[in-house]
Amino acid sequence: MSITTPSQADPDTELVRSLNGRHKETLHRLFEASRDDRERNYNLDAFNTKEWRIVLANEYPDRVREFSQIYERMRDENVRRKPVIEHLAERTDIPPKELEIERLPAIVPLLMEYDLLDRLEEIIIAARFRPSAVTGTYKLDTELDLNSLADRISTFHQSWNQTIDEDETKRAKRVEIEYESEQTVALQYYRESTETKARYFSFRKNDFEERPEKPEIEEFPYRQLKRIRLLIVSRDGESRLVFTKNINGWKQSLRTLFDEVFGVDNLTSQMSRPSSEVAAGVEETASDDVSPDSDPLTEAQSYIDERCEIAKDEVDDLGIPSDDKQTLKTHLDNITISGTEVDGDRSIATRELRIISQSNLAELFASVDIEDGFRDLLRKADSEKLGFVLDVNDVPVECINGEWSRTGPGGLPDDIRRALNVFFDEESYI
Numbered sequence: 001m002s003i004t005t006p007s008q009a010d011p012d013t014e015l016v017r018s019l020n021g022r023h024k025e026t027l028h029r030l031f032e033a034s035r036d037d038r039e040r041n042y043n044l045d046a047f048n049t050k051e052w053r054i055v056l057a058n059e060y061p062d063r064v065r066e067f068s069q070i071y072e073r074m075r076d077e078n079v080r081r082k083p084v085i086e087h088l089a090e091r092t093d094i095p096p097k098e099l100e101i102e103r104l105p106a107i108v109p110l111l112m113e114y115d116l117l118d119r120l121e122e123i124i125i126a127a128r129f130r131p132s133a134v135t136g137t138y139k140l141d142t143e144l145d146l147n148s149l150a151d152r153i154s155t156f157h158q159s160w161n162q163t164i165d166e167d168e169t170k171r172a173k174r175v176e177i178e179y180e181s182e183q184t185v186a187l188q189y190y191r192e193s194t195e196t197k198a199r200y201f202s203f204r205k206n207d208f209e210e211r212p213e214k215p216e217i218e219e220f221p222y223r224q225l226k227r228i229r230l231l232i233v234s235r236d237g238e239s240r241l242v243f244t245k246n247i248n249g250w251k252q253s254l255r256t257l258f259d260e261v262f263g264v265d266n267l268t269s270q271m272s273r274p275s276s277e278v279a280a281g282v283e284e285t286a287s288d289d290v291s292p293d294s295d296p297l298t299e300a301q302s303y304i305d306e307r308c309e310i311a312k313d314e315v316d317d318l319g320i321p322s323d324d325k326q327t328l329k330t331h332l333d334n335i336t337i338s339g340t341e342v343d344g345d346r347s348i349a350t351r352e353l354r355i356i357s358q359s360n361l362a363e364l365f366a367s368v369d370i371e372d373g374f375r376d377l378l379r380k381a382d383s384e385k386l387g388f389v390l391d392v393n394d395v396p397v398e399c400i401n402g403e404w405s406r407t408g409p410g411g412l413p414d415d416i417r418r419a420l421n422v423f424f425d426e427e428s429y430i
Helices: 013-018 024-034 049-059 061-076 081-091 104-113 117-129 149-161 248-262 277-287 296-316 322-332 361-367 371-380 414-423
Strands: 137-140 173-180 184-192 196-201 217-222 225-235 238-243 335-345 350-356 386-392 395-400 403-406
Touching (some): 013 049, 013 061, 024 049, 024 061, 024 104, 061 104, 061 117, 081 414, 104 117, 117 173, 117 225, 149 173, 149 248, 173 248, 184 248, 277 296, 277 386, 296 322, 296 335, 296 414, 335 371, 386 414
Antiparallel strands (some): 173 184, 184 225, 196 217, 225 238, 335 350, 335 386
């Protein structure tokens, strides 16, 4: 079947306009995902970018609408390209070569080609929660029951929200199920803040009211809504919980939710951060049973280097494009010890001490004469009070008590996060 040439086509101009800004490669891929296998093949250079927009809008208007809706959904959900590629590499059979995609819009026709649109919710959820997993993952030593969850949430809404007028300390709550499968559920959890008042000019209540020379001021009370998203993966006798933000301001609300819906008493006392044997290994190598003649920094860096070599071999087994593999290996080649933290160590009369170099300790020692004292600190400090900071291409990451996370505010760039997932030998639950 041949297609109408762009000069003779009469497409919906709004559809053509909806494809503005899309690269030629993305448009061609959308065309390939839309056409019937029996139709004539058109290569990338058959048309220029403007002509591809016209051809698509004219020949496949429904496909263009679907493309636009899905891409807008991804953009509204702040979905990033690399977490999507990461998920597709782990959870589908798409060849690595096909995942060599430079822009988020091009992922949509890829999903069309491989009939994965029915898994769109799963993909969006995974892309949203993977970046949060570094600092927002906790484990429960019990397998949560995810059956009939909608009914239990409805019961929670009724029992909680219908009694808020009887208890002034209560705040209205709302729970929404975003995604669910046999072992996984993603929830949005809303709660009210304390009441506050907003001032406004009273004539704004009626747009047709005459504008006064001196408007009257009125107030209205309202309660701002706050939201946290959480992912629950329940299997093999335990559960993993991933939160999209710090839970410090949510602990009481989370205890209420898990008590009422999942039957977990005092959630925050039962959950813990998952530990990493590799992070613990870094700490132990640099601090445990260090002899006066040994160099704890050298031994710890040797441990890191050995683990990096193993991690690079593991990167080769990932189903991701070759360029992405090389990027991860480059990050792994640049993991160095850049500092240390001591918290509440009476054995060395230290309440709190943190020394973190800009990039590596060699530069710090060259600038300030503290090298001997630093090494002495590592030998004498209580290993349970001592943590270490690693530098990964100028991104600081701390290892303490067998856990690891970024030092300071902000998240990790996707490539560095992925490299560290492999380095710390972390299983993906998402």
